[in-house]
Amino acid sequence: MDFIIDATIKAVEQLYQTNITAQDVNLQQTRKEFEGQVTIVTFPFTKFSRKSPEQTGQDIGAYLQANLPEVAGFNIVKGFLNISIADVYWLAIYNNVVCREEYGVAARNGKKVMVEYSSPNTNKPLHLGHVRNNLLGYSVAAILHAAGYEVIKTNLVNDRGIHICKSMLAWQMFGDGETPQSSGLKGDHLVGKYYVIFDKEYKKQIDQLKINGKTEEEAKKEAPLMLQAQQMLQKWEGGDEDVIGLWKTMNGWVYEGFATTYKKLGVDFDKYYYESNTYLLGKDIIEEGLTRGVFFKKEDGSVWIDLTEEGLDQKLVLRADGTSVYITQDLGTAQLKYNDFGMDESIYVVGNEQDYHFKVLFLILQKLGKTWAKGLFHLSYGMVDLPSGKMKSREGTVVDADDLIAEMEATAKEQTEALGKTEGLSDADKQHLYYIIGMGALKYFLLKVDPRKRLLFDPNESVDFQGHTGPFIQYTHARIKSVLSRVGDIGSTASIKTLDPVERDLVITLSQYQETVTQAAKDFNPAAIANYIYELAKAYNKFYHEKSILQAETEELKRFRSQLSASTANVIAQGMRLLGIEVPERM
The missing domain is CATH 3.30.1360.70 (Arginyl tRNA synthetase N-terminal domain)
Incomplete structure (x- = not known):
C-alpha cells in the first residue's frame, strides 16, 4: 500500500x-x-x-x-x-483488479529462466525423494511463468556410469531374456530389479572373499562382479557395439517406465539432456581454466582448483588419467545449457546433500569469468520421511513413486467413500475423483512445507477433508461450484457500498494473490502459494457459513456474493494449478 x-x-x-x-x-x-x-x-x-x-x-x-x-x-x-x-477502497480493488480476467498472471517481463529437476538415474524407478523433486521443480516453473518469466523445464538424465552397467551385467547373467512384456513389469522396475540382484550377488562374493582372508576393502575391489561391471563400463566408453546395444535397450525400458510415472505425477519437460552426451564436455573448460591459471596441475597430472580463500578446500576437476569427475561434466553441461537457451537464471532443483557440490560449481564458473554464472541458483530441498510402518517399498529400502501414487489413490477412495461423497457419480468419474484427490493430497502435503525443510509425510493425514490439506481446498472449490450452479447467471458487477467483516476479509485475502505469486517466484517457494490458498479457502468457508448467498437480503447483495464466490473459485483453481493440482467441479 x-x-x-x-x-x-x-x-x-x-x-x-x-x-x-x-x-x-x-x-x-x-x-x-x-x-x-x-x-x-x-x-x-x-x-x-x-x-x-x-x-x-x-x-x-x-x-x-x-x-x-x-x-x-x-x-x-x-x-x-x-x-x-474504508470499504470503498477494497471494493475498488475487488472490481478493478481481482475481477479482471487476467488477474494472477503477470505481463511477460522479458526474462528467461531454466528450471532443471527430476534428474533420475536409469538403474532404478523413481522414489519418494524424486516425487518431492519433480513436484517442486514443476511448481516453481509454473509460478515463475505466472510471474512473467519465459520458462524452460529441463531434465538431466544420469544414463551412464557404473550404476547402469551393474543392472546390465546382472540382466545378462540372471535375466534369461526377461523383458517388460514377458514379465509384466514396468521397464524401470525391471531394470531396478536387476540392480538389486547385482547388489545381492556382489555382497555374497564380498563375504566369500573375506572368508578367504581378504579385507573388506580388498574384497569390494576384487569381487568378480565388480570387475566385470567396470570392464563393461570401459567397453561402453570404448563404443563396443554389443554393450551399447544392450545399454540402449535397457535404458529404453526405463524411459517408458519414467514416462508413465511422470504422466501420473502430472509433470513434463521442454528439454532432456543426457549425461551420456555431456560427460566429456567439461574437458575443454578445464583446458581453458588451466591456460588462464584458474586451475593447477599436480605432479601426477591431476587438475585441481584451490578454493581455500573462499572457505572451501582444494577440489579435483580432472583425474590424473584424464577422466572426468562429476564437477567436470557439470561445468560442461552448464555451458551447453547456456549456449542452447541464453537464460537469465538457471535453477537446479537438487537435494541438500549436494549443497557443497553446487557451491563449488557456481564458484568455479564465476572464477572462469562466465558472466551468466551469477544467475545460477541451487534450490536445495530437504528429505521426505514416512512414519514407520505406513508404507513398504518393494525392496524394503526406499518408497517407490508408483507404489506411493497407488497408495494415495487407495487412501483417497477409502476416505471419500466413508464420507459419502461419491453419490451419483459413474464408476469412471469415481476413479478419476480418487486420482484427483489422492494426487492433490500428495502434492499439497509435499509443497506446503518450505522446500528447505525436511518433512514427515503421512498419507492418511494428507487426505483429511477438514485439515490443512489439498482435499480440504478441493472440497471448498467443489462447494463453490455447487453454489454457483444454483445461482445461474451472475450478471454484471454488483453495486454495493459497504462490506460485512467476513466479506471484507475475503476481498482482502483475494487481493493478496498477485503479490503472493510475485513473492513465491522471487523466493522459488511453492509453500507460499499453498499456504495462501489454504487461508483463502478458510476465509471463504467462514463467509459461506455466516452469510447466505442464495437467500441474501437483496438481489444486489446476492449478485455480489455470487461474484465473490466465483472470484474465490477462480483464484483457488489458479493457485492450485501452480502446484500442479487439479480441482474438481463436484465432490
Whole structure:
C-alpha cells in the first residue's frame, strides 16, 4: 500500500519537520486479534516526535484519517498504529483488479529462466525423494511463468556410469531374456530389479572373499562382479557395439517406465539432456581454466582448483588419467545449457546433500569469468520421511513413486467413500475423483512445507477433508461450484457500498494473490502459494457459513456474493494449478 507509505512520509514531515524515506516506514499486516488491516510501527519515529510511541501513533493516525479518504479509522496498541481501510477502497480493488480476467498472471517481463529437476538415474524407478523433486521443480516453473518469466523445464538424465552397467551385467547373467512384456513389469522396475540382484550377488562374493582372508576393502575391489561391471563400463566408453546395444535397450525400458510415472505425477519437460552426451564436455573448460591459471596441475597430472580463500578446500576437476569427475561434466553441461537457451537464471532443483557440490560449481564458473554464472541458483530441498510402518517399498529400502501414487489413490477412495461423497457419480468419474484427490493430497502435503525443510509425510493425514490439506481446498472449490450452479447467471458487477467483516476479509485475502505469486517466484517457494490458498479457502468457508448467498437480503447483495464466490473459485483453481493440482467441479 504505497499510498499509506507516501502519506506517512508527509505526516512525519509536517508533524515533526523531519524528512524520511519509504525505507523508514515499517508497514505490516495487522494481526488478526486487532481491528484494522495495515499497521505502522511507530517506535522509529519517536526520536523525531520526542513523544511516546502511543502519542506518536495518535498524531500520525489523526493526520492520515484527515488527509486520506481511504482511511476509515485507526487504533493504537503500544507502538503499533493499526489502520482500518474504508470499504470503498477494497471494493475498488475487488472490481478493478481481482475481477479482471487476467488477474494472477503477470505481463511477460522479458526474462528467461531454466528450471532443471527430476534428474533420475536409469538403474532404478523413481522414489519418494524424486516425487518431492519433480513436484517442486514443476511448481516453481509454473509460478515463475505466472510471474512473467519465459520458462524452460529441463531434465538431466544420469544414463551412464557404473550404476547402469551393474543392472546390465546382472540382466545378462540372471535375466534369461526377461523383458517388460514377458514379465509384466514396468521397464524401470525391471531394470531396478536387476540392480538389486547385482547388489545381492556382489555382497555374497564380498563375504566369500573375506572368508578367504581378504579385507573388506580388498574384497569390494576384487569381487568378480565388480570387475566385470567396470570392464563393461570401459567397453561402453570404448563404443563396443554389443554393450551399447544392450545399454540402449535397457535404458529404453526405463524411459517408458519414467514416462508413465511422470504422466501420473502430472509433470513434463521442454528439454532432456543426457549425461551420456555431456560427460566429456567439461574437458575443454578445464583446458581453458588451466591456460588462464584458474586451475593447477599436480605432479601426477591431476587438475585441481584451490578454493581455500573462499572457505572451501582444494577440489579435483580432472583425474590424473584424464577422466572426468562429476564437477567436470557439470561445468560442461552448464555451458551447453547456456549456449542452447541464453537464460537469465538457471535453477537446479537438487537435494541438500549436494549443497557443497553446487557451491563449488557456481564458484568455479564465476572464477572462469562466465558472466551468466551469477544467475545460477541451487534450490536445495530437504528429505521426505514416512512414519514407520505406513508404507513398504518393494525392496524394503526406499518408497517407490508408483507404489506411493497407488497408495494415495487407495487412501483417497477409502476416505471419500466413508464420507459419502461419491453419490451419483459413474464408476469412471469415481476413479478419476480418487486420482484427483489422492494426487492433490500428495502434492499439497509435499509443497506446503518450505522446500528447505525436511518433512514427515503421512498419507492418511494428507487426505483429511477438514485439515490443512489439498482435499480440504478441493472440497471448498467443489462447494463453490455447487453454489454457483444454483445461482445461474451472475450478471454484471454488483453495486454495493459497504462490506460485512467476513466479506471484507475475503476481498482482502483475494487481493493478496498477485503479490503472493510475485513473492513465491522471487523466493522459488511453492509453500507460499499453498499456504495462501489454504487461508483463502478458510476465509471463504467462514463467509459461506455466516452469510447466505442464495437467500441474501437483496438481489444486489446476492449478485455480489455470487461474484465473490466465483472470484474465490477462480483464484483457488489458479493457485492450485501452480502446484500442479487439479480441482474438481463436484465432490
